[in-house]
Amino acid sequence: MDSVRSLFGTLRRSIVGQSLLSTVFTQVRHGHQYAPRYVLQRKQFKGRVPIRTGGSIKGTTLEFGNYGLRLRSDGVRISASQMKEAENVMMRIIRPLQGVKLYPRLSTNVAVCTKGNETRMGKGKGPFDYWAVRVATGRILLEIGGELHEQVAREALRLAASKLPGIYEYVSKKTQVPILGFEKADPQMAENAFEKLSENPTKDYRVRESGKSPNFATYRR
Template identity: 50%
Template sequence: MFPLRSARSLLAACRPSTSLFAHAAHPVAPPAVLGSARFRSQLAPKRTKYIKRQKGVVPIPIGGSIKGTTLAFGDWGIRIKENGRRLSAKQLSSAEEAIKRKIKPIKGAKVWMRVFPHLPVCIKGNETRMGKGKGAFEFWATRVAPGRVIFEIGGVPIREEIAREALRLACDKLPTIMEFISRDTPPRLGSLVLPREQFESMNIVPMRAP
């Protein structure tokens, strides 16, 4: 006859091994970003070096750079017309969904997002005493300079009326004043739009995809 074994010993025998060599067969899932799961459709960086960041300020192109103010991939787009703002991942996702919903009947149409929310925003509760460290993580955001292109659409020929309506729906989701641009729109230097004559005399070629 087999010796009688207690229920605790039987449970221990069925439990998987917890040795250092047993982890090779059971890989450990990577830690979630800032304590929350990141899904494929979510606008969030895959990994960050620091969990919390300082608030910072919106960049202003005081050096005369016009990078990112013209179209690079599509035929139509929108860019910021007033002062720079901080856009959250939720706002960018809502604007992108509005554009995709409008141009869905057009086969081959694509949407390009020229910015990405990579900055963690931390918020403390209302009526909280000063001190006690920084607030908890709330959402992802990005700081965009004035004149920066936010969205582009193209891939296939799209009529201007449809492009304007699709990008107008996206502008309604963003907390700033945007302007509709095309391939022929000159670059913007902050709040100043460079005239076509001055733009051509500077021998500056807008950044465009090959």
């Protein structure tokens, strides 16, 4: 009898433990598919999208596909529903093709909060409304990879641009040029920050580089 009770107790504890693990560690995405896996939304200011003038050309060239859509006007804030609508328009053309894939390059991680019309001033920013992303000038939004005709890719990206705010341009792997602000940049003139630091290293840079050595990894905890 005691063995039967212990067996049922073990089963009950295992079932309860599995249910607790499923409730604690299982993440379920509610709402929009572009929404990040966040439980709490941080209420942020509206913010302005600055124009990059410091020499960075990150995100202005294609990385995964052969054709892409790049912003050429001032920085804009795009909502997750607008990104999803642009993706739906492109997938109507891309889905029948074999081996063609769509690569979104943005993450809508800005929580936009709104208040109703004719509301009294004060008492916070209001409840969460939708997810958005701030896109700087020259940033790649969408890429298409695979074997498809250039005219098909151009038409799909044109339809996607009609669903998004701002002015966009078509970019291909063969003719792409990095963007620095509003002007096209020469990739040979771009400075490498790591090479510049290696010539005249700072104290923090020397500490970080010494931490990568195998001797340091052997004797540290």
